[in-house]
Amino acid sequence: MRSRFTASFATCYFTRMFTNQPRRGFLKSAGAGVVLLGCAHGSHSDSPHEGGDKDDNVTPAEDLMREHGILRRVMYLYDDAARRLDEHHELPVDALAAGAALIRRVIEDYHEKLEEEFLFPRFEKAGKLVELVTTLRKQHVVGRTLTDQITALSKGKLADSDRATLASALRRFNHMYRPHAAREDTVLFPALRGLVGAKAYGELGEQFEHKETQMLGEHGFEHAVDEVARLEQAFGLDDLTKLTA
Numbered sequence: 357m358r359s360r361f362t363a364s365f366a367t368c369y370f371t372r373m374f375t376n377q378p379r380r381g382f383l384k385s386a387g388a389g390v391v392l393l394g395c396a397h398g399s400h401s402d403s404p405h406e407g408g409d410k411d412d413n414v415t416p417a418e419d420l421m422r423e424h425g426i427l428r429r430v431m432y433l434y435d436d437a438a439r440r441l442d443e444h445h446e447l448p449v450d451a452l453a454a455g456a457a458l459i460r461r462v463i464e465d466y467h468e469k470l471e472e473e474f475l476f477p478r479f480e481k482a483g484k485l486v487e488l489v490t491t492l493r494k495q496h497v498v499g500r501t502l503t504d505q506i507t508a509l510s511k512g513k514l515a516d517s518d519r520a521t522l523a524s525a526l527r528r529f530n531h532m533y534r535p536h537a538a539r540e541d542t543v544l545f546p547a548l549r550g551l552v553g554a555k556a557y558g559e560l561g562e563q564f565e566h567k568e569t570q571m572l573g574e575h576g577f578e579h580a581v582d583e584v585a586r587l588e589q590a591f592g593l594d595d596l597t598k599l600t601a
């Protein structure tokens with residue numbers, strides 16, 4: 357699993373640099389300097405599943421932010437679902453239920469557990485951003501309640517009487533999580549490194565990696581990206597070019 361520093365390092369370094377490598381970062385900042393860890397293989401690939409090694413030197417903030425990307429992609433489906441419910445348009449209820457299941461598995465049972473176990477206590481102990489952390493904790497609890505509601509309502513055939521309730525739950529979820537994730541991305545996560553120091557920050561990345569494999573399995577993030585892409589297809593929202601303003 358560990359990345360290896362090989363003789364092909366230079367090739368790898370420049371290949372990654374100029375091909376805008378898409379996966380876990382291969383630069384790891386550790387204390388006195390930047391340690392460059394080699395690529396697992398010499399050629400670049402856009403496929404998240406190619407290659408036997410998984411880069412394990414992503415920073416904790418990058419790890420958490422890209423999970424917010426999964427969250428945002430499901431929230432986009434929630435927006436569309438709420439609109440369809442209001443306008444009495446057909447809704448891919450199974451895909452909506454699968455979106456809620458993805459939120460439960462990747463965000464609530466994994467990502468938020470990381471925040472609750474590894475981030476929030478450190479800020480609380482240091483007396484930093486305590487008010488923000490208190491609110492974020494509360495919102496995790498409310499988010500799980502909303503996901504319970506969305507899951508229950510999107511099981512099986514949707515009754516007409518439940519359409520407005522479901523639309524409201526989807527909107528409330530998005531209304532809360534957009535600023536929640538944005539505040540974490542712009543305030544909490546950037547403060548983490550300064551709070552714990554470079555060494556502990558690097559170790560945190562390794563702990564996240566271990567947890568990810570434990571909770572989501574090998575290539576857990578990449579599988580989640582594949583899954584959300586399938587859900588976008590089910591909603592007919594997979595063509596990004598159509599969204600160009």
Ligand SMILES: [Fe+2]
Nearest residue numbers: 468471492540
């Ligand atoms: Fe959070």
Ligand SMILES: [Fe+2]
Nearest residue numbers: 467471537540
């Ligand atoms: Fe988060």
